[in-house]
Amino acid sequence: MDYAIQQGLNALAFGSEYALIALGLALVYSIMNLMNFAHGEIIACAGYSMYLAILIGIGSPWLVAPIAIAAGALVAVLFERIAFRPVRHAPTTTGLLTALGVSIVVQNLLTLLISPRPRAVPVFSELSRTIFIGPYAISLLQLLELAVVALAIGGLVLFLKHSTLGLAIRAATREFSTVRLMGIRANRVIATAFALSGLLAGIAAIFIIARRGSIDPTFGFQPVIKAFIACVIGGFGSLGGAVLGGMLLGFLDVAIIVLLPQEYGGLRDAIAYSIIAGLLVWRPEGLLTRRIELGDKEI
């Protein structure tokens, strides 16, 4: 039983990380129809900002964490301004390829300017401590991750529900032209969506760094692929769906690790992706998208 609870917590922690990244992707996608492959590089840049902060002598986690979050938001807005604004009206594949191009450029810039090899970022080593709640040994990191993700999602929901810009973003996910007719600037709505997604990416970067302790140029790639899949499972563009998809994926990952015998370890991906493909064949439009919302884009 203890073991099950332990693994359940593990799954929650993984799932909340995926959810955080998937939310950022879904925010941008729901407005611009852009599959932002460069989201992983936003995470990587946030991670490298921590590395640089430590390099110039800022050692306190309380300072490094906000720097990472700010860097994430800044980089996301920069990407939007430089690369994604010119292709805003182009077909989806164009946006996809632009995002891919940005991701390749940034990865190689980091390789050229810093190093192709992993660099240690030891600032959050405190967090890997284990604490005991009753009989359960829980890593402080997981607990914190759950709390912060819950807070971040709560904050996002508050922002989207109770601010004018949030309202505009929510409206833009349905019908952008009408939002513009109401006198809201398109650029501001899109920039805000990017900033928010960068913010979430920054938070995700902190937790990934805390878990791995080091960073390399392809740092953001794996989590973003997973987050993409989370988005699609949940229903692309649906924010609730992104969270649900992320959590599902977290549980799937942990379940496969726990249940699969050691000698079939190499089939982990095969099983995970088979289940994902099965889910999508069963519900092609994702778990949380109602068909009616797709309108003309149906099928």
Added chain:
Amino acid sequence: MSVTTQTRSAQKTLAPWMRSLVGGLVTALPVILIGIVILLFAPAYLVRVAFAAYVNLLIVLGLQIFMGNSMVANLGQGAFVGIGAYSVAILATPVAMKKLSIPDAPFGLADIVLHPALAAGAGLGITGLIAALTGLVIARLSGEAATIVTFSLMMVVHSIFIQWTDLFKGAQAFFGIPQVVGLATAIGAATLATIIARLFKDSASGLHLRASAESLLAARAFGVDVFRLRLLAWILGAVICASGGILYAFFMGTINARAFHFELVMTTLAMLILGGMRTVSGAVFGCIALALLLEAIRSVESGIAVAGFQLPPLLGLSGLAMGAIIVLGMTFRPRGIFVRLELDELLWRLFARRQPRAITEGKPI
């Protein structure tokens, strides 16, 4: 009768499929010419580079057949390239070599060996079969779901390559495949694939499929069986991708599952979208442009001498340039180089436009 309609009617005297055939040949012309120049003059290492480019071209064409006509993004072509390559590796490698590398292969595969041509045919057949089975599912999906399912397909196939060591040698290289093809074969295959892609695009099936990409509901209302056409395009595309894998295996003699993974998918996808995915000419020219550029940058990256100075190797430069080209290309030509018209159609237009001018200037035609 105006001159424009005259040229149109000249164009129309050919049967439609003949026009596509000629168009395909015109599109393939640079492929053939570049190939011949390399065959005649280039040093051995350049032949290798060119061969890889021709394999990429085959994969890009396979991708275009499905993606360009149905407009469903496909991230799974690496699976079929891999299946093709491993099929011939397992079937055509001499028994003595297989006793060394995969002695425990199931179904007695370690004890049989096929003639390379037969093995290639079997490889295409196996790929076609697997494509037909997976296509039953994928052809029903659209949008992001379809994209992720194709990606999942590749991940599953890759995992099986890695995990099933008895048959695929796992993460290690599979060696000893007979090296029976040269660049000339690749040029021939690429030309053939270009023509096939063009014939498919211009056929009734291709037209219906393209119509379904514009408006699925309207196409269905006109009685287009979208599922059947997507399945057809999926299988055809997969087989052409596999032919790329087969040639690659027969040229290199050694293959590794890593070669058929994400990097291949991304490179070929970039080539297709940069060129313009709706046209076969886009596939061809996107591939030529990116292949040339990548090779040029790669030589700079490894450190060259400029005006007597030896530049240090700059790791990551080729990636940087490739990314920059993609971003800039998409900024200035969001729909690719060849947006809607094929190369030959553009040439027709050019001539049709030039003739009236000649008349107004009073020159004899």
